[in-house]
Amino acid sequence: MRDGGRIAAAIEVLTEINERRRPVQEALKDWGNKHRFAGSGDRVAIGNLVFDALRHKLSHAQAMGSDSARALVLATYIWGWGNQVEKLQQVMEEDRHAPEPLSEAEGEALLQNKPVDDGNQISANIPEWLWPHFQDNFGDEALAVGRSLSERAPIDMRVNTLKSSQEKVLKRLSHLRAEVSGLSPVGVRLEPVVGPRKSPHVQAEETFRKGWFELQDEASQIASILSGAQPGEQVLDLCAGGGGKSLALAAQMQNKGQIYAYDAHKIRLAPLYERMARAGVRNIQTIDPQTGSLDICNGKMDRVFVDAPCSGTGVWRRRPDTKWRVTENALNGRIEEQAQVLETATRFVRSGGKLIYATCSLIPAENQLQVKAFLEKHSDFKLVDLAPVWDEHFGVVESRKPLFKDGGTVTLTPHHTGTDGFFIAMMERV
CATH class of the missing domain: 3.40.50.150 (Vaccinia Virus protein VP39)
Structure with missing residues (x-):
């Protein structure tokens, strides 16, 4: 699949999630079962688009002037993944599986990339009814906490000191660019991937099968x-x-x-x-x-x-x-x-x-x-x-x-x- 088909698929899945309140993994699995021609890379890219759209649902909707699945996915592809509007327009024109071409309003909103800076729950991407709880807990830092919760998470691992050490695990996972996590003396971390890329499957590593580490935030x-x-x-x-x-x-x-x-x-x-x-x-x-x-x-x-x-x-x-x-x-x-x-x-x-x-x-x-x-x-x-x-x-x-x-x-x-x-x-x- 090319990007146009992936965007269309992400819109379809996100629409299903929004309208039927389905868990995202369940909706993605059903889509995959119905579209077995899609490769693993396609499924990862579609899933990443959906997840990132959900992470920034409120701020993207405000900037786009629409909370539709289409608006959220398009905003994610441009603002979240760093693509140019010209590229998106080309993708939609050349890929017959792509969604309908950009409307004038969509193109203008994407080009403006108007930042949402209300200092409130929309900027924080936190549901309105939960926002007072965050304000009570974090005061002036509530916005920063909300924004940090809207980013992708790293892959964190705990070194099993019964079998190995942090130094040994870092060495064996050097090809994945593993680093110390910073606080835990037994923590090892892989920084989150960006865009459509697939996260490393660390459970396939020999060191995991040997019990040298466990996945644990x-x-x-x-x-x-x-x-x-x-x-x-x-x-x-x-x-x-x-x-x-x-x-x-x-x-x-x-x-x-x-x-x-x-x-x-x-x-x-x-x-x-x-x-x-x-x-x-x-x-x-x-x-x-x-x-x-x-x-x-x-x-x-x-x-x-x-x-x-x-x-x-x-x-x-x-x-x-x-x-x-x-x-x-x-x-x-x-x-x-x-x-x-x-x-x-x-x-x-x-x-x-x-x-x-x-x-x-x-x-x-x-x-x-x-x-x-x-x-x-x-x-x-x-x-x-x-x-x-x-x-x-x-x-x-x-x-x-x-x-x-x-x-x-x-x-x-x-x-x-x-x-x-x-x-x-x-x-x-x-």
């Missing part, structure tokens, strides 16, 4: 490090999901002690077994939510890690379609779930033990306010100031400094720390 790596888990401890990963943090904690604990991995949804734990084998991890015990019991953990855990279900506002760089699908009812439901899982977690924390609460959200109601409500209800827990813990592990790097709020909780954002958006708090049972 640096923010998640940082959360594991800040938990302070030590070799020999008893740790419960209460919302383990696919086990990314369990694996990070296992390496941090040098395969010593015991990690109990649990998730209320059994299917989410399924990938962990293969990942444990590849990583050489021996100190994780999974607990089946249908047949197993958490009673073995009652009052015995040195640390309980709660990576709570949340709105996912911190990972919009990777999942831009969720930005436009999240609803206020869904957010309220998540807030209730978070309170419930925190309440459940209390029974497992021993005296002097730590309860770590984390989300990939940047909404105060899911983060600081959730912790405040918990502490008001549980006088036997106190908040631990994570600021000195941060300095101990990551030093004082002003250019990548997180926000410390309300007595020492940590908020990470692409703008402040170059990571996904993440919130971390630690409470100690006294």
